[in-house]
Amino acid sequence: MMDNTSKKLDGSRIAAEIRAEVAAEVAALGEQEVIPRLDAVLVGGDPASMVYVGSKAKTLAALGMESQTHRLPETTRQAELEAVVDDLNADPEVDGILIQLPLPEAIDTASILRRVDPAKDVDGFHPENVGLLQQGRPRMVPCTPAGIMEMLRREEIEIAGRRAVVVGRSDIVGKPMAMLLLHAHATVTICHSRTRDLAAVTRQAEILVAAVGVRSLIGPEHVGEGAVVVDVGMHRITDRETVERLYPGNEKKIAAFEKRGAVLAGDVDFAHVLPKAGRITPVPGGVGPLTIAMLMANTVAAAKTRRE
Numbered sequence: 311m312m313d314n315t316s317k318k319l320d321g322s323r324i325a326a327e328i329r330a331e332v333a334a335e336v337a338a339l340g341e342q343e344v345i346p347r348l349d350a351v352l353v354g355g356d357p358a359s360m361v362y363v364g365s366k367a368k369t370l371a372a373l374g375m376e377s378q379t380h381r382l383p384e385t386t387r388q389a390e391l392e393a394v395v396d397d398l399n400a401d402p403e404v405d406g407i408l409i410q411l412p413l414p415e416a417i418d419t420a421s422i423l424r425r426v427d428p429a430k431d432v433d434g435f436h437p438e439n440v441g442l443l444q445q446g447r448p449r450m451v452p453c454t455p456a457g458i459m460e461m462l463r464r465e466e467i468e469i470a471g472r473r474a475v476v477v478g479r480s481d482i483v484g485k486p487m488a489m490l491l492l493h494a495h496a497t498v499t500i501c502h503s504r505t506r507d508l509a510a511v512t513r514q515a516e517i518l519v520a521a522v523g524v525r526s527l528i529g530p531e532h533v534g535e536g537a538v539v540v541d542v543g544m545h546r547i548t549d550r551e552t553v554e555r556l557y558p559g560n561e562k563k564i565a566a567f568e569k570r571g572a573v574l575a576g577d578v579d580f581a582h583v584l585p586k587a588g589r590i591t592p593v594p595g596g597v598g599p600l601t602i603a604m605l606m607a608n609t610v611a612a613a614k615t616r617r618e
């Protein structure tokens with residue numbers, strides 16, 4: 311039996327490995343005078359989006375890549391945003407385009423995502439890339455599920471023939487996750503807000519992916535003995551009582567809370583699920599860093615493919 315520490319799937323460490331590989335590829339491309347470039351489009355001033363875009367730009371720079379952020383006001387019209395996307399599509403220097411979501415309500419998000427050149431669609435949200443993934447011919451795969459698959463592969467977690475349950479059916483995480491697991495020969499079930507007796511379904515999972523957006527929804531009653539639990543959720547907890555309830559006796563968490571006034575938690579009630587799980591991703595330090603690492607990998611892949 312594994313002790314609780316070695317059960318943790320260390321997303322930060324695996325992400326660092328992926329980043330190092332990406333940096334080596336960037337260096338090799340540099341010898342051919344190619345510097346991969348990822349441009350982000352940020353509409354409005356959503357503070358979380360600004361943080362995400364800033365941290366992506368920093369990582370790109372650290373790996374030797376270029377990036378530009380195109381900041382547009384909240385009042386930007388559809389046609390103006392389309393013109394920005396068209397310019398980036400046409401710019402031969404730009405390898406990847408990232409439309410930071412959510413866009414303001416007045417914008418038709420699906421139509422903007424369709425407008426991005428599929429060859430530069432590093433998020434894998436364009437219908438052409440979604441279709442290729444569905445057909446088992448993946449080109450650009452959404453970064454979060456791609457990162458989870460990379461982690462399972464590197465940790466030598468068997469997928470073929472196993473029962474996988476994905477909670478959540480978003481286009482960004484749940485659906486592509488289920489598709490990737492299916493192509494890796496798992497027997498896949500997708501759950502959502504209309505699923506009856508969620509715990510009875512998730513308890514069957516040998517691999518359980520929670521991408522729900524509801525803090526601590528997945529408790530020990532949802533998890534079968536020895537399951538691999540992957541937590542995609544990301545929530546800020548800003549009250550001490552909740553931190554103490556979620557992490558009983560965890561002095562480190564309380565100290566982190568006192569220092570920063572908040573701690574992050576996932577869709578899984580980590581401390582209470584840990585004794586039951588076979589392996590489990592923590593939040594933070596699990597899926598989050600893998601997502602950013604895969605964005606970097608997708609950008610390099612786009613830079614290479616466009617020049618083939």
Ligand code: NAP
Pocket residue numbers: 454477478479480481482483484501502503504505508521522523524527542543544545597598599601602
């Ligand atoms: P989303 O678009 O809100 O989708 C949530 C899904 O969960 C929906 O399919 C919804 O069902 C389902 N759901 C909601 N409540 C449920 C319940 N009580 N029981 C069962 N299913 C339920 O969210 P998302 O974009 O996939 O993101 C999910 C979470 O992951 C969020 O916390 C987000 O912040 C986080 N996230 C993290 C990363 C990362 O890098 N770590 C990346 C992306 C997202 P319906 O379809 O029926 O509404």
